Amino acid sequence: MFQLLDPAGRLRNGAKPPLDDEFVLEGLRWMLLSRAIDARATALQRQGRLGVFSPVLGQEAAVVGSALALDPSRDWLVPQYRELPAMLMHGYPLHKHLLNLMGNPVEGRIPDDVLMLPTQVALAAQLPHAVGIAWGLKLQGKDGVVMTYFGEGASSEGDFHEACNLAGVVKAPVVFFLQNNNWAISTPRQLQSGAASLADRAAGYGMPGVQVDGNDLLAVNQVSREAVARARAGEGPSLIEAITYRMSFHNTTDNPSKYQDPAELEAARARDPIARVQAYLKGRGMWDEKREQEFEQAISEEIDAAVAKAQKAPVPNRSQIFDNVFAELTPRQAAQRRELLGEG
Amino acid sequence: MFQLLDPAGRLRNGAKPPLDDEFVLEGLRWMLLSRAIDARATALQRQGRLGVFSPVLGQEAAVVGSALALDPSRDWLVPQYRELPAMLMHGYPLHKHLLNLMGNPVEGRIPDDVLMLPTQVALAAQLPHAVGIAWGLKLQGKDGVVMTYFGEGASSEGDFHEACNLAGVVKAPVVFFLQNNNWAISTPRQLQSGAASLADRAAGYGMPGVQVDGNDLLAVNQVSREAVARARAGEGPSLIEAITYRMSFHNTTDNPSKYQDPAELEAARARDPIARVQAYLKGRGMWDEKREQEFEQAISEEIDAAVAKAQKAPVPNRSQIFDNVFAELTPRQAAQRRELLGEG
Amino acid sequence: MPEMNIIEAIRDALTLEMTRDERVIVLGLDVGRLGGVFRTTDGLQERFGKDRVVDTPLAEAVIIGSAIGLAISGMVPVAEIQFLGFTHQAFHQMGAQLGRFRYRSRGRFPLPVTVRAPMGGGTKTPEFHPDAIEAQFVQYPALKIALPSNPYDAKGMLLQAIRDPDPVLFIEPERLYRKGRAEVPAEDYTVPFGKARIAREGKDVTLVAWSAAVEVCERAAEQLATEGVQATVIDLRTLVPLDEETIVKSVESTGRCVVVHEAPLSAGFGAEIVATLQENAFYSLDAPIARVASYDTPYPPASLESHWLPSPERVVRQVRKLLSA
Amino acid sequence: MPEMNIIEAIRDALTLEMTRDERVIVLGLDVGRLGGVFRTTDGLQERFGKDRVVDTPLAEAVIIGSAIGLAISGMVPVAEIQFLGFTHQAFHQMGAQLGRFRYRSRGRFPLPVTVRAPMGGGTKTPEFHPDAIEAQFVQYPALKIALPSNPYDAKGMLLQAIRDPDPVLFIEPERLYRKGRAEVPAEDYTVPFGKARIAREGKDVTLVAWSAAVEVCERAAEQLATEGVQATVIDLRTLVPLDEETIVKSVESTGRCVVVHEAPLSAGFGAEIVATLQENAFYSLDAPIARVASYDTPYPPASLESHWLPSPERVVRQVRKLLSA
């Protein structure tokens, strides 16, 4: 498993950081924002103001470290559903994400200049899409790269196999970023696959595969940059398995105490990805309590503003049920719409 | 790639044959039978007496060498469709297979004591079935092993991935026997996957994978025995990739001249698996022209008898359309059956 | 008699059958330690062990496909797909394989496999999860399709399903899982397939439904009763086999019929009911048979689902129209 | 005007559109060097290159799934699935993904994707290959579904499909692929979706069909004509959108209707036609609307398929019954 920072935030012997300090600080800011959103969204959900919510908690280094390797002006992001900070980093506004969670996707539409697909509910179904986009970019002579995310659970689906295999054949510029957070709802990693390493699967598709410490922002960023560079250079796809840990519930309907050993969670907390970056930056004189307070203050205001904005958005109205089914409604749909609106 | 016999039929340096000569002779007999059936069935198809037919031609060592590792009294065979000799070796009568090809599967029913599934038309769909049988045998404390066959084309389907992965988790006693014959209809191996070796996929499921010369009866048999023994000992599944070559058309509707380089076919003919075994046995004083004539005579008679038997079988009648849909027809189906039979 | 909700009734049936028949094995996502995302299998793994209650890898096609193999090997699998919408990931193993194995093996391999899955909206679950796609399975004519709407039927029909010699798709009404308890016998009993349930009798109109839509019809019938209209409510219970007799008889007597379902209108199973009724009760019809269904759009955002799903109000409105026709 | 069979008409449409619009890419199994197992794409790879006519690995879900991504990136994919029965391997990518992308992205990602596949029996192809499963796709309400029955429509509807801003499932009648040539304009033209074709006009009964069943109805109509019965034959051309107007008008005038399709009866799209007609033409009906379809069993062995598929004889028999009702 590739690592640059040990759990105490010290650079490993001879390791060179792939990011300069300002960039690491930027990464930390996204990680802290992510964690603060987790807390706020969970609270809002408990108050009945948001629908089901899946926190990123514990996986911030994996998501942020990889997304930092992308260029939002030309690269595409194809998420599963547990990668909110990557979506924000790619230019998707937070209040729009909140609107989706409020059951108001009408206002959550991805802006035209954000190169990103909506989150995917059907696990692994996004992977063939990611390959198709990457292949299309290549055919059109564009230099964009596609980064797609999925869990170790999703990697058991047939779609994972078919997507990786096609990508290998057409040398699609795509990075398969597997977040192995040890859980698929209640199903632990060892019941998900008999493989010693899921990165080993890459060889079966003719692409490089690497296992990285997913709680190490620097290591994740380094392998992601390498994979993106490779793809951009026309050398084809890569698979990255980031070993991390889901430090919270699967989503707000879940209660992990039913299946999780508390000792395991404790051990995971000791490898907290945020603490590790903070320790690293502290060691380099870039982080202290004051800075932390400033960051927290700014983040809190950013979230407040997004929540306020989301709450001000127009409430969806029932006629929107018929919007965007087709470019034009069929006569039958049009009649149904009239019936719904009492015009029938 | 594992090999015991070189293309000229000489044992490689230091190699020990896994089969004694009588057994090799038995294998050769099945190989010759297979090739003779190919010729006869193709002729019958051209006369309109058989439906679409897929020859085994060129792959006899792969099919026979692996099936020789099975014990038909306790092991299961789960075929794709290009493994006729394995089916016969497992106890399935040839005339029944011919009846299937004649569009008369009613009489082609697999006898109750033959542990085999019907051939599979939907590629790779058989692999999850094979895993389920193997898992079930294990749960019931039985010592049977399942051998399942599929092509390199089928190995691109999601079912391959899901089946291998589940087998790895439950340590199902199953052998995945991949016949890489370089073609999926007109699609060549290099467009099927970017992987250097398809056997490399095994690691991603936590099982051993081996690439073997599929035109080498002895080598195929050795790796198959090892995989069967492993499975029988409770150590779980294996993947075998047999490198062979489809020396004929995909099936009787196909015309390979449209996509195949004749030089490639020529080169493949030089690696003919039957010639190799014959040369080997000749070197050991077990094969000569006389023997060949005896074998051919016996085989020809065996096929004649099967064809005659198939032709004597009762012709299917239309009421059989409703047989074996459910244990009992629904009222609606019963009414449809009456209508069909003019009793309605 | 004990009272149970649908979850408890299902769990009771599974417990009973796993105790009675040790060939029964439960497999699916999160069915073990967690007891299923809806807790239908809660406690089963503790009781019957990890070999009989199995958390599988996340792959629907191999859940169904391996259940086929397990059955061939001599087991009696009860596979759970977490939400009916995700049977699409396994679709090629459902109708074409599971549904046809007896046929293509000419009777050599009957498959006593039960596939359980919750269906339906009204709980603000995201897209795909709630898709009511039952009609898609009817078009593959060798699956039985059972959809209980209440705790009594849930237990009796599940026991019937597991014991059925053929594959059964057992679809559970997610929205009603915990909607009140009803009396359910503690002992073993089965509810036979192909026999509809007359949930309520009335002379003026026949409402035909299955799964959670039965409850919608019952609420509509109550409202109609206050307006002096007496509705019969028929719960089909199984779509395959279909109890044509009961619905034809009822419509012959009422002369009017509304079919109600959660699937989008076009090519929903309601069309089959209408086609069957108009053929067999043609001369008794006082008005065209009507359908109240979801609209022909993808499942809408959570905040709009109540406008999309068939409601008692829409059913009542439709009945009023028929009566004034 | 040149004469073409359906294969040639399809190839002509593909050639035209690939020449006109360089965003068009053809992908699928064996579509390149071989030109497809039915030769519909013969010569296209030579002409347009390996980047635009692509032999994919053998995996239906990623053929559809990557076509979705290709469309998002700015291409116009025409994906071929070798036989409609194998869309089941891709089912989760069809309705739920391909069909819903515009909706779930609130219009951000419309998908101009065409999925071509041959359907239907009568050529002794093995099970699965011929499965007529069109109704399953109608239940996912964001795919357009087009089924030409003759060379003229095949060309014009395929051009329409490729240019349609939404995903179209384009189902080709395998049995009719080479069944005679007909005049087909050499130039560019489209046949609009949602407009049925009246293949023959007669006052006594309306026969409704699509795909290869149209030809069955035409043969039945000829037979009926010899008995003095004048049948209208309507070719629906598209199931989504559905041309209700044409069929309702016809049945209002004939008073009798038989719907004919190759899919098994139960929950076939015929049920939808019956339900729609009995609602909209109720007071014009002289007899119940009938259906002639395949039976509710899996696809039978090749030697029995002719007894299973709807035949002109069965249609004629059914019409006679209606006329004596």
Ligand SMILES: Cc1ncc(C[n+]2csc(CCOP(=O)(O)OP(=O)(O)O)c2C)c(N)n1
């Ligand atoms: C095809 C499919 N099957 C099942 C589900 C239900 N489901 C939602 S999340 C989840 C677990 C996902 O695990 P993983 O891929 O590891 O992602 P993680 O939740 O750990 O981020 C399951 C089973 C689904 N959404 N899609």
Ligand SMILES: Cc1ncc(C[n+]2csc(CCOP(=O)(O)OP(=O)(O)O)c2C)c(N)n1
């Ligand atoms: C799911 C599925 N897709 C497509 C087909 C059509 N088809 C039949 S055989 C074949 C090629 C199979 O290649 P491979 O698996 O390598 O086996 P081989 O024919 O070489 O033995 C194809 C594409 C099918 N039968 N099933």
Ligand SMILES: [Mg+2]
């Ligand atoms: Mg996970």
Ligand SMILES: [Mg+2]
């Ligand atoms: Mg092959």
